[in-house]
Amino acid sequence: MIRLKIVQFYKLFNMKKIFENVSKITTKEDYDVLAVHLENLIQEAIQGGHLAAHDANNEYRREIGRLSRLGGIYEAEYMTFDFGEPQLVKSVKKEMAVRGLRQRDAAKLLDVPEPSFSRFLNGRRKLSFEFAQKLYQTLNIDPKTILSY
Numbered sequence: 641m642i643r644l645k646i647v648q649f650y651k652l653f654n655m656k657k658i659f660e661n662v663s664k665i666t667t668k669e670d671y672d673v674l675a676v677h678l679e680n681l682i683q684e685a686i687q688g689g690h691l692a693a694h695d696a697n698n699e700y701r702r703e704i705g706r707l708s709r710l711g712g713i714y715e716a717e718y719m720t721f722d723f724g725e726p727q728l729v730k731s732v733k734k735e736m737a738v739r740g741l742r743q744r745d746a747a748k749l750l751d752v753p754e755p756s757f758s759r760f761l762n763g764r765r766k767l768s769f770e771f772a773q774k775l776y777q778t779l780n781i782d783p784k785t786i787l788s789y
Contacts, residue, residue: 656681657703665714674714678707728781728789729761735779750774 658677665671685691685700736746747757752771759765767789775781 659707659710662710665710666718668718671711671714671718674707674711678704678711681707726763726789728767728775728785729763731781731785732761732775732779735781739779746779750778 656677659665659670659674665674681700681704682691685704688700690696690698690700732746735741736743741749743758743761744754747754750757750771751774756765760767760771767786772786775786776783
């Protein structure tokens with residue numbers, strides 16, 4: 641048992657650290673290296689029992705936290721996630737196509753300024769109650785689709 645503790649202590653202080661003096665990751669290559677190292681570090685910490693106790697405060701937890709923060713900062717600043725076009729926008733575009741309406745024509749039919757309609761189609765404009773009503777009454781967009789936006 642004592643030998644096991646000595647080996648764990650030895651491994652703990654020989655843990656490979658990367659990006660020690662780095663406060664920000666700015667390249668995909670560095671991010672990928674960090675992600676692989678973090679995954680390996682987590683597996684090593686699990687196998688060594690370093691994450692077992694909820695209140696454990698050790699080098700593994702601190703290093704995993706530090707690397708996770710670095711990765712999170714990179715993701716927030718450099719990675720974009722495309723969740724696709726909202727169903728409401730798809731429905732409006734489909735109805736425009738069925739009716740043969742261009743964006744300008746649809747905006748006029750809905751009695752909204754074309755730039756506002758464009759922002760809606762591009763996901764940069766919130767849906768007001770009045771605009772939702774116009775979509776339902778003028779383009780016959782399903783109310784469930786409108787409410788899910």
